[in-house]
Amino acid sequence: MLAGSGGDMQWCFSQVKGAIDDDVAEADIISTVEFNHTGELLATGDKGGRVVIFQQEIENKNYPQLRSEYNVYSTFQSHEPEFDYLKSLEIEEKINKIRWLPQKNAAQFLLSTNDKTIKLWKISERDRRADGYNLKEEDGRYKDPNSITSLRVPVLIPMDLMVEASPRRVFANAHTYHINSVSVNSDHETYLSADDLRINLWNLEITDRSFNIVDIKPANMEELTEVITASEFHPNQCNTFVFSSSKGTIRLCDMRASALCDKHSKLFEEPENPSNRSFFSEIISSISDVKFSHNGQYMMTRDYLSVKIWDLKMENRPVETYQVHEYLRSKLCSLYENDCIFDKFECCWNGNDSVVMTGSYNNFFRMFDREHRRDVTLEASRENSKPLQVLKPRKVCTGGKRKKDEISVDSLDFNKKILHTAWHPLDNIIAVATTNNLYIFQDKLTG
Amino acid sequence: MSAITAMDVNVEAKRILAVSISKLYASRTQRGGLRLHRSLLLSLVMRSARDIYHSSRESEAPIAAAPEEPMDTSSRAEEQTQLPEPESEPQPVANGAEAASEVSDSREEESDGETTEDKENVSPTRQSRKRRGKASAAPDFLPSKRARLEPGEERYAAPLGSCRTMAGESLTTLSLNRVIPAF
Numbered sequence: 190m191l192a193g194s195g196g197d198m199q200w201c202f203s204q205v206k207g208a209i210d211d212d213v214a215e216a217d218i219i220s221t222v223e224f225n226h227t228g229e230l231l232a233t234g235d236k237g238g239r240v241v242i243f244q245q246e247i248e249n250k251n252y253p254q255l256r257s258e259y260n261v262y263s264t265f266q267s268h269e270p271e272f273d274y275l276k277s278l279e280i281e282e283k284i285n286k287i288r289w290l291p292q293k294n295a296a297q298f299l300l301s302t303n304d305k306t307i308k309l310w311k312i313s314e315r316d317r318r319a320d321g322y323n324l325k326e327e328d329g330r331y332k333d334p335n336s337i338t339s340l341r342v343p344v345l346i347p348m349d350l351m352v353e354a355s356p357r358r359v360f361a362n363a364h365t366y367h368i369n370s371v372s373v374n375s376d377h378e379t380y381l382s383a384d385d386l387r388i389n390l391w392n393l394e395i396t397d398r399s400f401n402i403v404d405i406k407p408a409n410m411e412e413l414t415e416v417i418t419a420s421e422f423h424p425n426q427c428n429t430f431v432f433s434s435s436k437g438t439i440r441l442c443d444m445r446a447s448a449l450c451d452k453h454s455k456l457f458e459e460p461e462n463p464s465n466r467s468f469f470s471e472i473i474s475s476i477s478d479v480k481f482s483h484n485g486q487y488m489m490t491r492d493y494l495s496v497k498i499w500d501l502k503m504e505n506r507p508v509e510t511y512q513v514h515e516y517l518r519s520k521l522c523s524l525y526e527n528d529c530i531f532d533k534f535e536c537c538w539n540g541n542d543s544v545v546m547t548g549s550y551n552n553f554f555r556m557f558d559r560e561h562r563r564d565v566t567l568e569a570s571r572e573n574s575k576p577l578q579v580l581k582p583r584k585v586c587t588g589g590k591r592k593k594d595e596i597s598v599d600s601l602d603f604n605k606k607i608l609h610t611a612w613h614p615l616d617n618i619i620a621v622a623t624t625n626n627l628y629i630f631q632d633k634l635t636g
Numbered sequence: 637m638s639a640i641t642a643m644d645v646n647v648e649a650k651r652i653l654a655v656s657i658s659k660l661y662a663s664r665t666q667r668g669g670l671r672l673h674r675s676l677l678l679s680l681v682m683r684s685a686r687d688i689y690h691s692s693r694e695s696e697a698p699i700a701a702a703p704e705e706p707m708d709t710s711s712r713a714e715e716q717t718q719l720p721e722p723e724s725e726p727q728p729v730a731n732g733a734e735a736a737s738e739v740s741d742s743r744e745e746e747s748d749g750e751t752t753e754d755k756e757n758v759s760p761t762r763q764s765r766k767r768r769g770k771a772s773a774a775p776d777f778l779p780s781k782r783a784r785l786e787p788g789e790e791r792y793a794a795p796l797g798s799c800r801t802m803a804g805e806s807l808t809t810l811s812l813n814r815v816i817p818a819f
Contacts, residue, residue: 416676
């Protein structure tokens with residue numbers, strides 16, 4: 190059903206979720222966005238530890254061409270703030286990552302994690318209830334046994350749909366450092382969790398044991414030079430995973446090689462361009478996200494200024510590099526001062542791996558069409574939020590005369606950042622998270 | 637990179653170092669504890685800035701002090717493509733949890749191997765055993781660590797056994813690696 194991205198793909202506004210007012214409550218800041226494997230469900234996690242799941246509606250009678258209407262399906266508190274008494278440290282309840290499990294039965298399962306603990310949640314529907322108990326009244330009070338004179342079989346009667354979320358597993362106490370990634374294996378039995386220095390392998394059924402598969406902690410912490418920033422399992426090779434580092438390298442590991450995968454099978458690294466060297470070279474080369482393509486042949490990495498596509502068969506350089514916001518290179522010092530240089534942008538592939546997307550500042554997000562060598566900058570804003578309103582491409586003026594409709598670099602709002610984006614696996618529907626709002630866009634079907 | 641003098645680089649390095657230090661202090665009170673990744677990146681920036689700062693100062697006023705550090709020429713400061721090694725390997729910190737709070741500590745100088753003295757509980761009036769050199773002069777970009785005096789107040793020497801020496805002037809010689817063992 191995925192329309193080809195030929196010609197000029199246009200995007201329309203579909204919906205926006207979240208509070209309208211400018212005063213953003215910290216707990217409402219969206220920290221992760223993820224479609225499930227069919228795209229029917231869209232999950233968001235926030236800084237307050239809550240998970241909100243939206244479900245795609247089959248048909249909208251008012252706007253039949255709006256195939257991307259998502260409505261709230263379930264909301265639950267996944268994580269609460271905790272306190273580590275031994276270290277006198279507060280553990281934030283912010284949801285760092287949500288990953289869906291492939292559906293096996295009527296219920297849906299997802300993994301959600303904060304800095305220290307991963308939880309497996311079961312989301313199930315209940316649309317029937319039992320009626321006609323012998324021992325209980327309608328309201329649940331127990332009947333006087335002496336008043337019961339006959340016996341009947343309770344029947345199941347329809348009720349309003351209720352969606353329940355229950356924590357089925359809690360995977361705790363396995364990470365000393367802050368968890369940055371969770372990835373479900375293609376075997377559907379195991380998953381990995383990665384923190385700054387270690388990666389652990391879990392079985393989804395077993396919570397009291399995990400296997401450490403990567404450990405880059407040096408014997409002497411003063412010799413620390415790099416940390417793990419992201420990790421992911423290969424989409425169809427259950428023995429393969431990658432992890433990226435703060436030094437801009439990606440290591441591909443094969444779990445068949447040894448129990449501890451400290452020695453990589455492949456090391457992906459691009460030599461630094463010496464003319465770009467500055468105080469901040471290390472920070473901007475740190476990889477904030479790594480994602481395999483759906484076909485498993487490529488992976489994409491995001492660093493502060495660019496998106497790189499790597500062919501898994503070629504380690505010495507990426508096959509494609511896309512500049513997200515190169516105009517920021519001369520502003521790195523200011524971005525360091527206002528902390529923006531530490532922002533961790535994510536990136537994502539579309540369903541057929543022909544287009545990649547990532548966020549930027551001023552509520553801009555960027556799409557790079559690999560096939561047609563085209564890129565576009567779009568904006569998520571309430572000003573462009575009429576139903577099916579087509580988004581106009583945006584342009585940042587990098588110097589010289591500013592044309593009409595262009596925005597100059599100095600006018601960009603660095604508080605409005607899009608860190609999390611997601612693409613429906615089977616359709617041209619995207620979810621883009623601004624600070625506390627979730628925008629859903631769909632492509633304009635031509636003809 | 638043309639027409640950038642050693643002076644400009646020095647000023648820039650100074651500013652970045654000051655900003656970095658204030659970020660480091662601020663991160664200690666952050667909810668969720670110190671972030672290892674962020675601390676590492678901060679320390680890398682600080683190390684670059686510190687090395688460039690030293691190199692620039694070297695080129696401005698070469699001092700014939702005991703050469704405990706490699707003498708960088710001013711031209712090298714401008715085209716630094718690699719971070720020079722830290723000049724002295726600090727002793728591993730036994731009490732790692734306190735390392736991050738010892739940013740201004742002068743324990744850096746213990747790398748000469750002497751640990752017989754109780755350097756923590758040293759009165760501020762005691763003569764410091766730090767090596768003299770270009771690095772020991774107070775960097776001018778740092779805020780004063782001493783309390784502002786109200787009119788009529790007097791400064792007095794803290795008794796022995798009080799908090800460790802507040803030695804802001806040794807900030808540039810501190811091992812930035814100390815940030816990390818906080819974990």
